[in-house]
Amino acid sequence: MKSKATQSNLKAKEKKPGRSVPELAALVLFLFALIIYFSFASEYFLGVENWINILSAVSVAGILAVPGTMLLIAAQVDLSIGSAAAFTGIIAGLFINSSGVGLGIFYAILMGVVIGLVNGIVITKIQVNSLITTLGTLAILRGLSYIVGGGQTVMVPNLSYLGLARPFLNLPLSVIIFGFICILGILIMRYTTFGRSLYVIGANPSAARLVGIRTPKVILICFVLSGVATALAGVILTSQLTAASPMAANGLELSVITAIVLGGASLNGGRGTISGTILGLLIIGVLNNGLVLLNIDTFWQQVARGTLLIIAVSFDQLRERWGVKRS
Amino acid sequence: MRIPASDLVLLTASAIRKSFGGVEVLHGVDLHLARGEILALLGENGAGKSTLVKILAGDYSADSGTVRIGETEYSDLNPRKSRALGIRMIFQELSDAPLLTVAENISMGTWSSKRGIVSWSKMRERANFALSTLGIDIDPDRLVGTLRIGERQLVEIARAISDNAKILILDEPTAALSSAETDKLFLVLNALRERGVGMIYITHRLDEVGIISDRVQVLRDGTQSLVVETKKASRVELVRAMIGGEIASLPHSDSDDYFGDTILAVSELSLDKFFSDISFTLRAGEILALYGKIGSGAEELGEAIFGLHPERTGIVKLNTQTFKPKSPIDAIGAFIGFLPADRQRLGAFMIRPVAENLAVPSWPRYSVKGFITKKKEEIAYLHWSELLKIRSRNDPDQLIATLSGGNQQKVLLGRWFECNAKVLVLIEPTRGVDVGARRDIYHTLRQRAKDNNIGILLTTSDHEEVTQVADRVVVMSRGKQVAEYKGKEINNSQIIQAAS
Numbered sequence: 001m002k003s004k005a006t007q008s009n010l011k012a013k014e015k016k017p018g019r020s021v022p023e024l025a026a027l028v029l030f031l032f033a034l035i036i037y038f039s040f041a042s043e044y045f046l047g048v049e050n051w052i053n054i055l056s057a058v059s060v061a062g063i064l065a066v067p068g069t070m071l072l073i074a075a076q077v078d079l080s081i082g083s084a085a086a087f088t089g090i091i092a093g094l095f096i097n098s099s100g101v102g103l104g105i106f107y108a109i110l111m112g113v114v115i116g117l118v119n120g121i122v123i124t125k126i127q128v129n130s131l132i133t134t135l136g137t138l139a140i141l142r143g144l145s146y147i148v149g150g151g152q153t154v155m156v157p158n159l160s161y162l163g164l165a166r167p168f169l170n171l172p173l174s175v176i177i178f179g180f181i182c183i184l185g186i187l188i189m190r191y192t193t194f195g196r197s198l199y200v201i202g203a204n205p206s207a208a209r210l211v212g213i214r215t216p217k218v219i220l221i222c223f224v225l226s227g228v229a230t231a232l233a234g235v236i237l238t239s240q241l242t243a244a245s246p247m248a249a250n251g252l253e254l255s256v257i258t259a260i261v262l263g264g265a266s267l268n269g270g271r272g273t274i275s276g277t278i279l280g281l282l283i284i285g286v287l288n289n290g291l292v293l294l295n296i297d298t299f300w301q302q303v304a305r306g307t308l309l310i311i312a313v314s315f316d317q318l319r320e321r322w323g324v325k326r327s
Numbered sequence: 328m329r330i331p332a333s334d335l336v337l338l339t340a341s342a343i344r345k346s347f348g349g350v351e352v353l354h355g356v357d358l359h360l361a362r363g364e365i366l367a368l369l370g371e372n373g374a375g376k377s378t379l380v381k382i383l384a385g386d387y388s389a390d391s392g393t394v395r396i397g398e399t400e401y402s403d404l405n406p407r408k409s410r411a412l413g414i415r416m417i418f419q420e421l422s423d424a425p426l427l428t429v430a431e432n433i434s435m436g437t438w439s440s441k442r443g444i445v446s447w448s449k450m451r452e453r454a455n456f457a458l459s460t461l462g463i464d465i466d467p468d469r470l471v472g473t474l475r476i477g478e479r480q481l482v483e484i485a486r487a488i489s490d491n492a493k494i495l496i497l498d499e500p501t502a503a504l505s506s507a508e509t510d511k512l513f514l515v516l517n518a519l520r521e522r523g524v525g526m527i528y529i530t531h532r533l534d535e536v537g538i539i540s541d542r543v544q545v546l547r548d549g550t551q552s553l554v555v556e557t558k559k560a561s562r563v564e565l566v567r568a569m570i571g572g573e574i575a576s577l578p579h580s581d582s583d584d585y586f587g588d589t590i591l592a593v594s595e596l597s598l599d600k601f602f603s604d605i606s607f608t609l610r611a612g613e614i615l616a617l618y619g620k621i622g623s624g625a626e627e628l629g630e631a632i633f634g635l636h637p638e639r640t641g642i643v644k645l646n647t648q649t650f651k652p653k654s655p656i657d658a659i660g661a662f663i664g665f666l667p668a669d670r671q672r673l674g675a676f677m678i679r680p681v682a683e684n685l686a687v688p689s690w691p692r693y694s695v696k697g698f699i700t701k702k703k704e705e706i707a708y709l710h711w712s713e714l715l716k717i718r719s720r721n722d723p724d725q726l727i728a729t730l731s732g733g734n735q736q737k738v739l740l741g742r743w744f745e746c747n748a749k750v751l752v753l754i755e756p757t758r759g760v761d762v763g764a765r766r767d768i769y770h771t772l773r774q775r776a777k778d779n780n781i782g783i784l785l786t787t788s789d790h791e792e793v794t795q796v797a798d799r800v801v802v803m804s805r806g807k808q809v810a811e812y813k814g815k816e817i818n819n820s821q822i823i824q825a826a827s
Contacts, residue, residue: 193690203676211688212659
C-alpha cells in the first residue's frame with residue numbers, strides 16, 4: 001500500500017541513501033571502542049609490531065573470507081574451507097619436499113581448483129544445497145588430509161623463508177596477499193558484471209534466471225575462487241609452521257563465517273560488502289589480540305567469538321525484520 | 328430472506344484518523360456494516376483501504392475516532408479483542424497449515440480436546456458441519472496442501488465461521504482464483520449473507536462489485552469519496568470516485584498500414600497438457616492480447632515464446648528466422664523481453680536498488696569486457712523514471728521494495744525498454760496494480776509499441792485489459808485458440824463468451 005510506502009519513503013529519506021552506510025558505521029564505532037579500550041588497558045596494544053601481529057593473525061581467515069563473502073551474497077556457503085586448507089597444505093608440503101617449492105605451490109593451487117569444481121558442480125548441476133555439499137566435502141577433505149599425510153605432520157623445512165619473509169613495508173607475505181585479495185574482491189564486486197550478478201542471484205534466484213543471468217556458471221566460478229583461496233591459505237599456514245598438519249585450520253570456517261556475517265552480509269543473500277567483511281575480521285582480530293594482551297585465559301577467546309557470532313546474526317535478523325516492514 | 332441493510336447494524340466506525348510518521352493517511356473515515364450485508368470497499372492502492380480494515384481487525388490503532396460493535400464503543404481495539412468480537416480477516420496470502428488436514432485447519436487454535444488429548448472425531452464432525460452449512464464439498468481428511476488455491480480459501484472461511492465470526496473482511500479474495508473458483512466463492516459468500524454475517528469485500532475489480540455487493544464505499548486519498556447502494560452505482564461513477572477523473576480511452580487502430588512488418592509468426596505451437604496447435608502473427612507496433620481464463624494455456628504460451636518451455640513443438644519465426652530458444656538467455660539475446668505475473672517471486676529483486684532492478688538485463692550492453700560502472704544504470708533509471716512516471720524519490724539507490732506495486736511494475740517494464748526489446752511478452756501485466764498506475768502502464772505500452780516499433784504479446788485473464796489496450800485479441804479456452812477479434816470488433820461480452 002502506498003500509505004505504508006510513503007511512510008517508509010520518509011523514513012528512508014531521513015536516513016540517506018545507501019543503507020549499508022549506517023551498518024558499517026556501527027561496526028567502525030564498535031571497532032574504535034575496542035581499540036580505545038585495549039589501548040588504555042595495555043601499553044603494548046598500539047605498537048606497530050602488535051598491529052602487524054593482529055593483521056597476520058587474521059590474514060589466513062581473511063583470504064578465505066573474501067570469496068566467502070561473495071558466496072554468501074549469492075546465498076551460498078562453503079563450509080569445506082578449513083579442511084580444504086589443511087588438505088591443500090599437505091599436498092603442497094608433499095610436493096615441495098619431492099619436486100620443489102614452485103611445483104609444490106602449483107599443485108596445491110591446482111588441487112584448490114579441483115576442490116572448487118567438485119563443490120561447484122555438485123551444487124549447480126545436481127543442485128544439492130551448498131550447506132550440505134560442503135558439509136560433506138568438509139568431512140571428506142579432513143579425512144583425506146590424514147590419509148594422504150599418513151596421519152603425520154609433514155615437515156616442510158624449505159618453506160621457512162616464505163613464512164618469515166617481509167618483502168614490503170615490513171609486512172609479512174600473508175598480510176600482503178590478504179591485502180591484495182581484498183582489493184581484488186572490492187573491485188570485482190563493484191565493477192564487474194560477475195560481481196554485480198552475485199547480488200542479483202542472492203536477492204532472487206528465480207528472477208535472476210528470467211533476466212538472463214547465467215546463475216550456474218557464476219556460482220561455479222565463485223566456488224572455484226573459494227577453492228583457490230583455500231590453496232593459498234594452505235600454503236601460507238604450512239609456511240608459517242614449516243609443517244603441514246592434517247589438523248590445520250580446524251574449525252576455521254566458523255571464524256570466517258562469523259567475520260562475514262558480522263560485516264553485514266545477509267544469510268539470505270543479496271546483501272553484504274567486502275569492506276564490511278574486512279571490518280568484521282579486524283574486530284575479531286583486535287578482540288582476540290586484546291584478550292591475549294590482558295592475559296585473559298585463551299579459552300575466553302572462544303567464548304568471546306561465539307558471543308560475537310550470535311550478536312552478528314541477531315543484527316542480521318533485526319535488519320531482515322526492518323526490511324519486511326519497509327516493503 | 329434478505330435482511331434490510333439499514334437494520335441491525337453490526338459495526339459503525341466513526342471519524343477514524345490515522346497517521347504514519349507524521350503523514351495522515353486516513354482523514355476521518357466512517358464505515359457502517361449491517362447484518363447480512365456485503366460492503367465492497369474500493370480504492371486505488373494508497374487510498375487507505377488496508378489501513379482502515381487493519382484498524383478494525385486491531386492490527387493498527389486509530390489516532391482518533393471510535394469503532395462501535397454491538398452496544399459498546401471501542402477506541403483501542405487490539406487483535407485479541409477484535410477476534411473476540413467476531414472480526415476475522417481473510418488475507419490474500421493464505422495463513423493455513425498445508426501439511427495438516429482440512430479438519431485440523433478448521434479447528435486450529437481451538438482444538439476439541441479433553442485434558443490435552445485431541446478428539447479427532449469431534450474435530451471431523453465440527454469441520455463437516457462448518458463445510459456443509461456453507462455448501463462446500465471438500466473431504467475434511469484431505470491435506471490442505473493438496474487443495475487448489477480457491478478451495479484453501481474456502482477452508483479459511485469455514486475456519487473463521489466455525490470460530491463464530493460475525494464480521495468477515497476479505498482482502499481481494501479473487502485475485503488468484505479462476506472464474507469457476509470465483510463463482511464457488513460467491514456461492515459461499517451468499518450463504519454467509521443468509522446467515523447474517525457482515526462482510527467487507529476489498530477489490531480492484533469493478534464487475535465483481537456489481538455481482539456480489541449490496542453497498543459500495545469508495546476511498547480516495549484517505550477520505551470516502553462515495554458511499555452508494557450497488558444498484559444505484561454506475562461504473563463510470565465508481566471509476567471517477569476512485570481516481571478523481573475519467574479514464575481516457577486509448578486509440579485503437581484496425582487499419583493494417585498502421586503497423587509494421589510481422590516480427591513474430593507462430594504456427595502450430597503445442598505444449599503437452601497446456602496448449603495445442605496455436606497459430607498467430609504479431610506485427611511491429613501492435614499489441615496482441617492472448618485472452619483466456621486461468622488454466623486456458625495463454626500464460627504457458629507466453630512463457631514458451633520466452634524459452635521457458637524448450638520441449639514445446641511447432642514453429643516460431645522471429646523476423647522470418649526460425650527461433651527455438653532453449654532458455655530465457657537465448658530469448659533475451661534475440662531481443663525478447665518478459666514480464667512475469669508474479670512480481671514478488673519472479674520479477675523484482677526486492678532488496679536491491681531500483682536502478683539495478685531496471686538495468687540488469689542491459690548489463691551485457693553496458694559492460695566493456697565484463698567491467699561495468701553504476702553511472703550508466705543511474706542515467707537509465709532517471710530517464711525511464713521520468714518517461715514512465717515512476718513515483719519515487721528519484722534516487723537510483725532507493726530499494727524497489729519501498730515503491731508501490733504499480734510503480735514496481737513500471738520499473739520492471741522499463742527494464743525491457745532499456746534493453747531495446749523488440750518483442751515484449753507480458754503475463755498479466757496489471758495484476759495487483761491500482762487503477763492510476765494501470766492507466767499509466769496502458770499509455771506507456773501504446774506509446775512504446777508505436778514509437779519503438781515493439782510488438783507486444785500480452786496474456787491476460789482480465790477482459791477489461793483486452794478492451795482497454797489490445798489492437799487484436801486471440802481468445803483461448805482449454806488450450807485451444809477459439810476466436811480472434813481486432814480493433815473495433817473487440818467487446819467484453821463477446822470475448823468472455825468465447826473464452827468460456
